[in-house]
Amino acid sequence: MKRLRIVVLGYVVRGPLGGFAWHHLQYVMGLKQLGHDVYFAEDSDDYEACYNPSDDTTGKDPSYGLRFAGAAFEQLGLGDRWAYYDAHTARWLGPCRDRMVAIASSADIVLNVSGVNPLRSWHEKAEIRVLIDTDPAFMQIRHLTNHAAQALAEGHNSYFSFGENVGLPQSGIPDDGFAWQPTRQPVVLSAWRTTPGPAVGKFTTVMQWDSYPMREFNGQKYGLKSDSFTSYMDLPDRVGQIFELALGSRTAPKDLLRSRGWAVIDPRGPTKNPVTYQRYIRRSKAEFSVAKHGYTVSRSGWFSERSAAYLASGRPVITQDTGFTDWLDAPGGVLPFTSAEMAVEKIRDVLGNYEQHCRSAREVAEEYFDSRKVLASLIERAT
Numbered sequence: 361m362k363r364l365r366i367v368v369l370g371y372v373v374r375g376p377l378g379g380f381a382w383h384h385l386q387y388v389m390g391l392k393q394l395g396h397d398v399y400f401a402e403d404s405d406d407y408e409a410c411y412n413p414s415d416d417t418t419g420k421d422p423s424y425g426l427r428f429a430g431a432a433f434e435q436l437g438l439g440d441r442w443a444y445y446d447a448h449t450a451r452w453l454g455p456c457r458d459r460m461v462a463i464a465s466s467a468d469i470v471l472n473v474s475g476v477n478p479l480r481s482w483h484e485k486a487e488i489r490v491l492i493d494t495d496p497a498f499m500q501i502r503h504l505t506n507h508a509a510q511a512l513a514e515g516h517n518s519y520f521s522f523g524e525n526v527g528l529p530q531s532g533i534p535d536d537g538f539a540w541q542p543t544r545q546p547v548v549l550s551a552w553r554t555t556p557g558p559a560v561g562k563f564t565t566v567m568q569w570d571s572y573p574m575r576e577f578n579g580q581k582y583g584l585k586s587d588s589f590t591s592y593m594d595l596p597d598r599v600g601q602i603f604e605l606a607l608g609s610r611t612a613p614k615d616l617l618r619s620r621g622w623a624v625i626d627p628r629g630p631t632k633n634p635v636t637y638q639r640y641i642r643r644s645k646a647e648f649s650v651a652k653h654g655y656t657v658s659r660s661g662w663f664s665e666r667s668a669a670y671l672a673s674g675r676p677v678i679t680q681d682t683g684f685t686d687w688l689d690a691p692g693g694v695l696p697f698t699s700a701e702m703a704v705e706k707i708r709d710v711l712g713n714y715e716q717h718c719r720s721a722r723e724v725a726e727e728y729f730d731s732r733k734v735l736a737s738l739i740e741r742a743t
Contacts, residue, residue: 361736364468364743365397367486369477373402373444374409376428378630378637379566383494383665384473385634388438389548390731394739399456399463400433400442403477413628420448429454432634436551445480469742472516475499479515490742491516492543496523496533496660498652501577503536513538518742525661525683532658534577542687543738545665546731547672552638554674557718561645562604563678563707566627566637566666569612575654582654586611588680589650591700596621598700599707603648606630606640641669646676646710646717648703659683667694671725676717678706688728693720 368391370384384400391398404410404422411417412424422444433439443456452460464470464482472479474494483489491513493499499521502509513519513536524542525531533540567585575582596603597620606627607614614624630640641647647670655662661683670677671693681696688694692713695706710717 361394361739363395363397364739365463365466366391366399366469366471366739367464367467367483368398368400369470369472369483370400370402371474371476372400372429372432372442373422373425374404374476375411376425377411377413377628378632378634379666379669380631381428381432381634382637382669383545385432385436385438386546386548386551386731387471387473387735388441389436389551390546390735391739392438392441393548394732394735396739398441399460400438401445401456401460401464401477402429402442403445403480404447405478406447413632416628422446422453426453428633435634469739475512478512484515488518488742489516490518490520490738491538493519493521493523493540494545494665496521496526496662497582497654497658498572498575500534500536500538501575501582503538504534504577510536520738520742522662523655523658523660524663524687525659528661528686530659530683530686531661532580533660534658541741542661544663544734545668545729546734547668547725547729548731549672549726552669552672552725553642554672554718554722555642557675557714558643558645561643562623563602563646563648564604564606564640564644565647565649566606566630566640567608567649569607569609571609580657582652582657584652584654585650587653588656592650592703593617593620595648595700595703595707598704602645602707604644638669638673641673641675644670644675645714646670646678648707649677649679651680651682655682656680659686661686663688668725668729671721671729674718674722676710676714676721678703678710688724690720690724690727692717693722693724 443454520543
């Protein structure tokens with residue numbers, strides 16, 4: 361493959377949490393492993409978006425996020441390959457602050473992961489500007505109902521979606537007029553150490569109850585995880601108090617969940633940095649997770665980047681089927697469900713065949729999420 365200069369636009373300084381970091385940084389790590397000249401850039405945009413988990417506030421000050429990003433990039437061998445543009449002060453920050461405009465202006469490809477960065481004048485010279493939709497159905501609805509979101513999308517010329525069923529007859533993802541192609545989370549397998557699963561451990565996940573308000577489009581409701589979870593509230597009564605939720609969002613009914621047998625912890629512990637995130641997954645017996653209602657009702661085919669990390673760590677994933685079973689066919693490791701009864705069956709399967717499912721989990725990660733395959737395919741199709 362021809363060596364390309366690629367700038368990845370992502371969300372690390374503004375979202376200084378372990379899961380967000382892995383989600384975006386594996387694009388940089390994976391492209392570097394493929395031999396490309398790759399850099400990471402982030403833009404504050406023009407609103408207050410810098411989250412500070414130490415006091416659970418959001419504002420303009422990027423200080424916490426800059427420290428977080430510096431440590432994360434250094435640990436992953438990317439210490440000199442990133443910069444942050446603070447639009448509030450019109451300053452570049454970070455190790456590439458004096459070079460990033462020139463780097464971006466000479467890039468062959470700009471990859472805008474999740475579409476959470478604006479395109480500035482220094483991005484316009486890139487021949488290929490890729491928008492990666494990681495929030496299918498919701499992103500398309502934003503394009504159809506919000507002129508600014510549509511205008512940002514129009515600044516790109518190549519489109520990929522985690523909704524892998526996009527454009528297929530079974531998919532209910534609204535058509536926003538862009539030519540979406542399927543993609544998925546790249547996982548740098550060498551960064552994820554597999555260890556034996558714990559004999560005693562919880563079925564865990566890291567989740568937001570509500571990330572933003574539900575959407576409605578053409579008479580169809582597209583809800584959040586809060587809309588999906590109700591059907592599974594009594595699982596501890598049926599299979600035991602084996603579940604733990606690292607649960608965020610102020611709207612989450614944490615006391616109710618605890619009263620129903622769910623262990624609920626502050627997600628800022630497991631997500632403090634990339635290392636604590638990996639450690640939390642390795643301490644877990646498996647993942648149990650629901651999906652956003654919008655992903656399931658649209659049969660989007662979305663699969664979680666977090667769940668891919670569990671698989672890479674050799675941890676089975678029991679997760680709500682969004683239609684990903686149309687493209688992911690595995691005899692074990694990933695156990696999809698569409699009802700509480702099926703979830704109980706899958707949980708008991710994992711408990712009864714645990715070591716086999718742990719082995720299968722890593723095999724699924726290797727077959728479907730290996731960054732060398734995912735990113736090589738994305739770059740080939742984008743170019």
